[in-house]
Each structure stands twice: as C-alpha cells, then as structure tokens.
Amino acid sequence: MTRIFVPNDTGARSVGADEVAAALMNAQVVQSGLATIVRNGSRGAYWLEPLVEIDTPSGRIGFANVTVDDVAGLFADGLPDQTHAKCLGVVDALPWFAGQTRLTFARVGRIDPLSLSDYRALGGFAGLERGCTMDAKAIVDEVTVSGLRGRGGAAFPAGIKWNTVRNANAPQKYIVCNADEGDSGTFADRLLMEADPFQLIEGMTIAALAVGATRGFVYLRSEYPHAAQIFGRALTIAREAGVLGPSVLGTAHTFDITLRMGGGAYICGEETALLESLEGKRGTVRPKPPLPALTGLFGCPTVINNVLTFAAATDVLARGAHAYAGLGVDRSTGTMPFQLGGNMQRGGVVELGFGVTLRDLLERFGGGSYSGRPLRAIQVGGPLGAYLPASQWDTPLTYEHFAAIGAMLGHGGIVAFDDTVDMAAQAEFAMAFCAHESCGKCTPCRIGSTRGVEVIQRLRRRENPRLQWQVLEELCETMEFGSLCALGGLTPMPVRSVMKHFSADLLPSAGGGSVTVEVGR
Amino acid sequence: MTIDPTREQAVIADLLAQTPTDAEHLLPLLLQVQAAVGFVSPQAIRQVAQAFNLSRAEVYGVVTFYHDLREAPVGDHVIQLCMAEACQAVGCRELAAHASQKLGVPLGETTADGHVHLEAGYCFGNCALGPTVRIGDRIVGGVTPARFDELLETLPGRHGNTRPVAGESAA
Numbered sequence: 001m002t003r004i005f006v007p008n009d010t011g012a013r014s015v016g017a018d019e020v021a022a023a024l025m026n027a028q029v030v031q032s033g034l035a036t037i038v039r040n041g042s043r044g045a046y047w048l049e050p051l052v053e054i055d056t057p058s059g060r061i062g063f064a065n066v067t068v069d070d071v072a073g074l075f076a077d078g079l080p081d082q083t084h085a086k087c088l089g090v091v092d093a094l095p096w097f098a099g100q101t102r103l104t105f106a107r108v109g110r111i112d113p114l115s116l117s118d119y120r121a122l123g124g125f126a127g128l129e130r131g132c133t134m135d136a137k138a139i140v141d142e143v144t145v146s147g148l149r150g151r152g153g154a155a156f157p158a159g160i161k162w163n164t165v166r167n168a169n170a171p172q173k174y175i176v177c178n179a180d181e182g183d184s185g186t187f188a189d190r191l192l193m194e195a196d197p198f199q200l201i202e203g204m205t206i207a208a209l210a211v212g213a214t215r216g217f218v219y220l221r222s223e224y225p226h227a228a229q230i231f232g233r234a235l236t237i238a239r240e241a242g243v244l245g246p247s248v249l250g251t252a253h254t255f256d257i258t259l260r261m262g263g264g265a266y267i268c269g270e271e272t273a274l275l276e277s278l279e280g281k282r283g284t285v286r287p288k289p290p291l292p293a294l295t296g297l298f299g300c301p302t303v304i305n306n307v308l309t310f311a312a313a314t315d316v317l318a319r320g321a322h323a324y325a326g327l328g329v330d331r332s333t334g335t336m337p338f339q340l341g342g343n344m345q346r347g348g349v350v351e352l353g354f355g356v357t358l359r360d361l362l363e364r365f366g367g368g369s370y371s372g373r374p375l376r377a378i379q380v381g382g383p384l385g386a387y388l389p390a391s392q393w394d395t396p397l398t399y400e401h402f403a404a405i406g407a408m409l410g411h412g413g414i415v416a417f418d419d420t421v422d423m424a425a426q427a428e429f430a431m432a433f434c435a436h437e438s439c440g441k442c443t444p445c446r447i448g449s450t451r452g453v454e455v456i457q458r459l460r461r462r463e464n465p466r467l468q469w470q471v472l473e474e475l476c477e478t479m480e481f482g483s484l485c486a487l488g489g490l491t492p493m494p495v496r497s498v499m500k501h502f503s504a505d506l507l508p509s510a511g512g513g514s515v516t517v518e519v520g521r
Numbered sequence: 522m523t524i525d526p527t528r529e530q531a532v533i534a535d536l537l538a539q540t541p542t543d544a545e546h547l548l549p550l551l552l553q554v555q556a557a558v559g560f561v562s563p564q565a566i567r568q569v570a571q572a573f574n575l576s577r578a579e580v581y582g583v584v585t586f587y588h589d590l591r592e593a594p595v596g597d598h599v600i601q602l603c604m605a606e607a608c609q610a611v612g613c614r615e616l617a618a619h620a621s622q623k624l625g626v627p628l629g630e631t632t633a634d635g636h637v638h639l640e641a642g643y644c645f646g647n648c649a650l651g652p653t654v655r656i657g658d659r660i661v662g663g664v665t666p667a668r669f670d671e672l673l674e675t676l677p678g679r680h681g682n683t684r685p686v687a688g689e690s691a692a
Contacts, residue, residue, distance in 0.1 A: 014647050014662030046649035182644060184605030190646035222552070222589050223645050225658040263548055263587025266643060280544035282586035298545075340649060342610030347649025370611065379606055415648065417610045429609070433643070439586075 005053040008039035017050040041195020043109025044349030062091035127317030139210040145321035147333035152306030164293035168301035175216035180269035183382025185413030189307035197234035203310030266437035328354035332398035342415035359393040373418040381410025384490035386497035423502035434491040445488025596631040601642035608651035619666040
C-alpha cells in the first residue's frame with residue numbers, strides 16, 4: 001500500500017498539517033484502501049511545511065506547502081501527480097537535504113516517531129546494543145575519544161563529565177537530560193523529541209550504562225506541549241519493549257526515565273537551576289563547585305547533558321569514536337544541527353560538520369531573508385549570543401572561531417534580521433529579557449539587568465549619551481565577571497556586539513525613531 | 522474565571538491523593554493544580570504545604586518563581602504571543618500592537634469581560650515559522666494581524682455562550 005506522509009510536529013501543525021491530514025483521510029485513494037497515512041515527524045525543512053510525501057518506486061515524492069484545497073489534486077490516476085505546481089520531485093534529492101550531513105537527524109522526518117521497527121530499520125539501537133557488550137570504562141573512553149562536547153551551549157567535553165560521574169563512589173547516580181530549550185531561535189531539541197524520540201532514550205541509556213546510573217529524568221519546558229505528549233508515549237513504548245526497565249535490552253542493567261515538565265522559567269535551562277527545579281524548589285542557580293557531576297540531583301553524582309548530546313552519543317557508539325571525530329574541525333568534532341530562524345527564506349534544521357561558514361549557511365541553505373530585504377544582523381547562540389554584522393559572516397562555525405570574535409555558537413540557533421531592525425531595541429531587549437528571567441540569586445544579574453534597561457533607554461533618548469555609554473560598558477563588565485551563571489554573565493554579549501558593530505542605532509541622530517520594548521506578562 | 526472554594530479544595534484533595542509527597546513532586550503537583558483550577562490560591566498553598574509537610578512560605582516561594590503558576594485567576598482563554606528574537610525578526614512587535622489594540626488591553630492583562638488574557642511568551646520552538654501564538658496547547662505559526670483576528674473568532678464562548686469554568690467539566 002502506498003504510504004502518504006504528513007508531518008505531525010509542532011512546526012508543521014502550526015501551519016495546518018493536521019487539517020491536511022484530515023482532508024487526506026477523506027481522499028479517494030485513502031478511502032479506497034490504496035493508500036494509508038503515516039504521521040511522520042517533520043524533516044525540519046520548515047519552509048516546505050506542510051510537506052506531504054508519497055512513496056514511489058523512485059523514492060518519496062514531496063509536495064510543499066500543501067493546503068486542504070490542494071489535497072484533491074495530489075494524485076492523478078492513483079499516482080502522485082508529478083506535474084502538480086507544488087511537486088518537489090524526490091525529497092532526498094533536494095539540494096537543501098542532499099547538502100547536509102545528517103547523523104543526529106538522519107531518521108528525523110523519515111520515520112513514524114513512535115514505531116520501534118522504523119527506528120531499528122534505520123539504525124536505531126545499534127549504539128546501545130554495542131554499548132551493552134562493552135564495559136563502562138570502554139563506553140566513556142569511546143565518548144572521550146570522539147571529542148563530543150556538550151551541545152547545550154557550554155561545549156564541555158562529554159567524556160570528561162561522564163568519567164567524573166563514573167569514578168564517583170556513590171550508591172545512587174542519575175542521568176538528567178536538559179530539554180529546557182529556552183533560547184529563541186532554537187528548536188532542534190523539540191524536533192528530535194517529536195520526530196525521533198527513541199534516539200534520546202537510547203542516548204540516555206548509553207550514559208546510564210557508562211556511569212552506573214539506574215534512574216534518569218528529562219526536564220522538558222512547558223512551552224513544548226506536543227513534545228511532551230510524543231515523548232511520554234515513547235517512554236511507555238520503550239518500557240513495554242524492554243528497552244527501559246529492570247533489564248535493559250535483556251541485560252542485567254536497570255534504567256528508567258521520568259519525564260518532568262518545567263514551569264516557564266528560562267533560567268531552568270541552566271543546569272544547577274534545573275536540578276533545583278527537579279528537586280521541587282525555586283529554580284535558583286547553585287554556586288559551583290561542587291560540580292553536578294559529583295553533587296548533582298538530590299546530592300548524588302549526576303550526568304546532565306542536553307538532548308542533542310545524548311543523541312550524538314548514539315552515533316558515537318554506533319559508528320565508533322574515530323568515525324565521529326573525523327567530522328568537524330579541530331576541537332569542534334562531529335556535526336551540529338544548526339537551526340535557521342527569524343527572517344529567513346528557508347528556515348529549519350541544517351545539520352553539518354562544524355567548520356562551514358555562517359555566510360554559506362545563510363545563503364546556500366537559508367536562501368537570504370524571508371522579507372526579500374537585505375539581511376543586516378544575525379544573532380547566533382540564542383538571547384545571550386552576539387549580533388553579527390555582515391563583516392563577520394565569513395567566520396567558520398566552530399566553538400573556537402566564534403569565541404575569537406566575541407561570539408558563541410551556543411545551542412546552534414541562528415536568527416536572521418533584515419535591514420528594518422532597530423539594533424538599539426535588540427540591545428534593550430537583551431537586558432530586559434535578563435531582568436525578566438533572572439533567578440535573583442546574584443546581584444549583578446538581578447539588579448544589573450534592570451539598570452541595563454534604564455541606561456539603554458537613556459541612551460536611546462540621547463540623555464547625556466557619552467556618560468551612559470561609559471556606564472553601560474562598566475555595567476557589562478560587572479555583569480560578565482560578577483554573575484553567578486551564564487544568564488547574567490553572557491547578557492552583555494549581545495549588548496556589546498550592538499555597541500561595537502551597530503553603534504549608530506544606539507546613538508541615534510536627532511529625529512531617529514525608536515521601538516518600545518515590551519517584556520513581561 | 523472563578524471556582525467555589527469548597528469545590529477547589531475537593532479538586533486539590535483529589536490531586537493530592539494521587540501523588541507522592543516528596544519534594545520532587547511539588548512542582549508537578551502545582552502545575553496540575555494550575556491546570557485544574559486556573560490559579561494557585563492562598564487556600565491551595567495551605568492545603569499543599571500541609572500535605573507535603575512544607576511551610577507555606579516554601580510553597581509560596583515556588584508558586585511565585587514559575588511564570589506558569591498564577592496567584593490569581595485570569596481570563597477564560599490565555600493567548601500568548603511569542604515576543605522573543607526570532608519572532609521579533611518577522612514582526613511580532615507589530616502583531617502585539619495590533620492584538621493589544623484589538624482587545625483593548627496591553628500584554629499581561631485580561632479583557633474587561635474576562636474573555637481573553639493576552640500575554641507575552643518566550644519561544645515555542647517554532648522559530649522558522651513566526652510570528653507564533655499559543656492558545657492553550659495549540660501553537661499557531663505565521664500569524665498575521667488578520668490571522669490573529671480569525672483565531673479570536675474561533676475561541677469558544679465568544680458570543681454569549683456560557684463560559685467554561687476551570688475545574689468543572691466543560692460538558
């Protein structure tokens with residue numbers, strides 16, 4: 001029977017995929033039993049959504065931006081109508097996909113996210129099955145040799161973290177997955193959990209074997225209700241199949257995962273605040289040391305990694321450390337699922353080995369701005385990342401190259417702005433967002449961010465601008481060096497990038513307009 | 522959105538009967554209370570604190586920390602506009618201005634008839650398809666001012682129907 005794929009992720013649904021699926025259910029080919037509908041995850045090409053695909057002997061034929069009105073015309077004589085104006089031909093052959101190096105996202109969009117047989121058919125559990133035959137030290141060594149670094153933003157070597165937990169002597173250890181993907185411009189964690197949830201389960205289980213943990217938590221943000229639903233079902237299926245539970249894949253290992261929802265606090269993406277929140281407290285930041293690897297959840301040794309880090313670990317085990325380390329450049333090994341968003345013609349997840357330039361990503365994959373106007377500023381790395389002017393777009397996307405220009409890759413979110421952007425408003429928003437989300441534990445972040453908003457507002461009103469400029473510089477320094485965690489410590493990064501590269505917006509000439517920045521509820 | 526205190530107490534007692542009361546279950550329980558009642562009242566805090574063997578101050582501290590937990594009821598329908606950077610780049614500030622004007626309230630407030638509570642959200646992970654709006658568990662992308670007006674029209678109870686009361690069966 002011909003399969004018709006209609007994505008069932010948050011993005012595709014947000015532009016009408018459910019309505020298209022419902023219309024297809026009533027279509028002649030489905031009603032007559034010649035075709036069946038599969039709700040796959042999105043492939044992450046959001047500019048094509050809703051992207052309907054139909055099986056053919058030559059591959060899956062795609063139709064882009066399908067509406068309910070298009071449904072009747074997708075088939076001609078029981079076959080996909082390849083003369084249809086919205087027909088893309090074979091989806092895998094599109095340059096946007098063919099030009100990527102998809103490891104973590106290899107299955108995403110191809111499979112029914114909740115089908116274990118689909119998962120296995122495309123290489124799922126190969127990493128865990130290999131892990132089950134290795135001793136704990138060998139697993140950790142494999143991850144260390146791969147050079148895999150934390151994909152949540154801090155880029156700490158995963159192998160070193162895992163080894164610390166493995167060597168800790170404690171009766172109880174935990175695996176915690178940070179799925180509190182709060183950075184604007186990032187959606188790879190969400191897509192992975194909605195489109196290939198077993199991969200996260202597999203990666204966390206590998207970590208559990210490596211360090212000797214029996215219990216895991218996924219801390220998911222409440223802004224992702226659909227991911228919660230799909231991942232929750234995946235956990236149940238994994239338990240019923242014996243992947244999780246008292247005997248992981250038939251071995252003597254015990255491991256299970258609990259899904260916990262956040263409460264709408266950005267700071268809980270910071271690992272120690274996340275642990276506090278899991279313990280049922282206010283999500284305030286803990287001073288480090290002690291490291292969570294030694295004194296983590298409930299005071300026990302804890303591996304806490306991002307969704308994409310655990311997911312990448314499955315590839316490291318399945319392909320071997322050297323194959324993984326062969327991708328990327330220098331100390332940025334492997335691939336990164338970059339996320340193109342904002343004012344971008346072809347937004348979505350683009351997974352590539354580290355080292356491609358930002359410009360290549362923006363032009364070859366992103367296709368320039370959505371509005372058709374010239375791009376002016378690109379924010380990389382979420383709300384705490386720098387705004388980059390065109391002169392910096394040739395920087396290779398690696399952790400080191402970005403650090404060298406006062407920027408960061410963070411979680412790989414890339415947000416494009418066209419030339420209508422008021423960069424002073426963006427600088428003010430950076431401070432306002434920090435003020436809104438600060439946990440309040442340390443003064444530089446709690447007070448500094450509010451003072452930052454005030455100073456930038458005065459600058460924009462041209463009240464003694466030279467003095468305000470100096471105050472803002474000093475304030476940024478205080479926040480950077482005096483804050484307890486990355487929220488206060490990195491908020492100066494976007495602000496300084498505006499001061500350095502877009503100063504004309506921050507020091508407007510007479511008559512310059514301004515945008516009101518609203519933050520709050 | 523109001524709920525009779527006796528009924529509220531019963532709803533919370535039901536939820537408490539189904540949860541372990543170690544501290545790690547406090548936030549999940551409070552989120553359930555929020556979902557069932559629409560807010561976490563001083564009475565609810567007292568009831569939960571007692572069950573968890575915590576001080577009211579500790580529970581209050583948690584309630585006030587998380588944006589999702591509300592101390593007072595808001596409108597029948599909460600509409601969240603994503604106001605984060607990716608949506609800013611495609612016009613969410615203009616959309617927010619339109620929404621505020623259309624409803625006659627700024628972000629963070631409820632319309633006089635109690636029908637809609639309008640507020641900012643910060644990222645629904647739909648950054649390639651903004652501006653994004655969340656209504657309940659529904660995420661809508663590419664929301665233009667005209668599309669926003671259509672969404673408003675589809676909200677139940679808009680034209681004098683009985684308002685659903687949180688904690689009560691909608692039927």
